Amino acid sequence: MFLKLEEAPMSQEEMTFDEARMYILFCRHNGHKDWRLPTREEWQVLHGYYTPVWLHESDNENRDEMWYVQPIRDS
Secondary structure (H helix, E strand, O other): OOOOEEEOOOOOOOEOHHHHHHHHHOOOEOOEOOOEOOOHHHHHHHHOOOOOEOOOHHHOOOOOOOEEOOOEEEO
């Protein structure tokens, strides 16, 4: 079974990993509040290219960076 993913708008500024987690926690878009960070595999399927975005906790290699946030959710 393939899950469909929905994306909220990407952050306009880069932020730390902790700020990214807060961004996701308080994200409200299209009446939804169950947003999360994408896994590496989800990001590659959705976009197929490298963009400096925060990924799910287990997929981040360096948390000292400043990256964008792309909220996603299972739709």
